[in-house]
Amino acid sequence: MDDLETRELRYFVAVAEELHFGRAAVRLGIAQPPLSRAIRLLERRLGVRLLDRDRRGAALTDAGRVLLHEARAVLDAAAAAARRTRRAGDPKRPLVLVTKAGASHELLQRLLDALAHEPDAAPIDVLLCEVGEQARLLRDGSADVALMHRPFDDLAGFDTEDLCVEGQIALLPAGHPLASRDRLTLADVRDVPDLPIARWPRLDGSYPDGPGPEVHTQSQLAQLVALGKTLLVIPASSRAWQWPDHVAVPVVDAPDVTTVIAWPPSSHSPAIASLVRSVAGLRGTALPTPAG
Numbered sequence: 119m120d121d122l123e124t125r126e127l128r129y130f131v132a133v134a135e136e137l138h139f140g141r142a143a144v145r146l147g148i149a150q151p152p153l154s155r156a157i158r159l160l161e162r163r164l165g166v167r168l169l170d171r172d173r174r175g176a177a178l179t180d181a182g183r184v185l186l187h188e189a190r191a192v193l194d195a196a197a198a199a200a201r202r203t204r205r206a207g208d209p210k211r212p213l214v215l216v217t218k219a220g221a222s223h224e225l226l227q228r229l230l231d232a233l234a235h236e237p238d239a240a241p242i243d244v245l246l247c248e249v250g251e252q253a254r255l256l257r258d259g260s261a262d263v264a265l266m267h268r269p270f271d272d273l274a275g276f277d278t279e280d281l282c283v284e285g286q287i288a289l290l291p292a293g294h295p296l297a298s299r300d301r302l303t304l305a306d307v308r309d310v311p312d313l314p315i316a317r318w319p320r321l322d323g324s325y326p327d328g329p330g331p332e333v334h335t336q337s338q339l340a341q342l343v344a345l346g347k348t349l350l351v352i353p354a355s356s357r358a359w360q361w362p363d364h365v366a367v368p369v370v371d372a373p374d375v376t377t378v379i380a381w382p383p384s385s386h387s388p389a390i391a392s393l394v395r396s397v398a399g400l401r402g403t404a405l406p407t408p409a410g
Contacts (some may be wrong), residue, residue, distance in 0.1 A: 262385070
């Protein structure tokens with residue numbers, strides 16, 4: 119069987135997501151008849167039926183659902199390869215380091231200060247993102263390296279270097295009774311009747327059940343805490359974005375969080391290798407409770 123082409127995978131993904139050949143054709147900017155022919159040819163080449171068709175549209179078969187998952191991954195990988203190749207062709211381009219806004223602020227500042235004194239270091243562009251976005255930006259080639267946090271972030275498939283370990287704090291509205299405490303436990307913050315704990319997305323993007331609000335952006339979260347609508351438990355270094363209306367209290371039995379630098383394992387960039395060495399050299403200096 120001939121290898122699959124990215125063009126026919128792109129056609130199939132459009133039909134599989136729209137579940138309608140007409141809408142998929144409009145989305146792709148082509149006529150419907152050649153799109154239908156391309157999907158039929160793809161089915162013949164694979165020897166399976168990918169779609170059940172009727173007058174109202176189309177439905178994925180089991181084989182179609184498998185190909186949709188695999189095709190998305192292939193197209194994402196192809197797009198990432200193109201981005202990385204174009205970026206590698208520019209020797210003067212800066213490396214892009216992605217991190218959650220407000221997270222690992224002290225470590226990031228120390229890293230940038232250290233690189234500023236290395237004459238051969240590549241320049242760094244810092245890309246700030248929302249919760250859980252670093253993995254996608256690394257995989258699609260939008261970023262070269264990332265500061266991420268175990269166990270919260272998706273590290274699957276990346277090379278990593280542990281940098282530091284820290285505890286967690288509860289971020290509370292300044293006027294709440296818990297904000298006057300010197301220390302808290304997870305039991306203290308788990309079921310506060312008037313202040314439900316915010317819900318972070320799981321690695322698959324879903325949210326756990328609970329009364330607290332779903333966290334989408336840090337600005338939204340900061341506003342909700344200030345308004346007395348929620349509390350959250352976060353790594354201690356993330357309090358860099360704390361508002362005057364917030365109070366941070368250590369949660370003494372919360373699991374430790376490890377900050378890591380992550381990069382795609384396929385990278386052969388000397389600039390990335392140099393950056394990783396520089397960051398590893400800061401291990402133990404960025405936070406009060408260093409790893410190792």
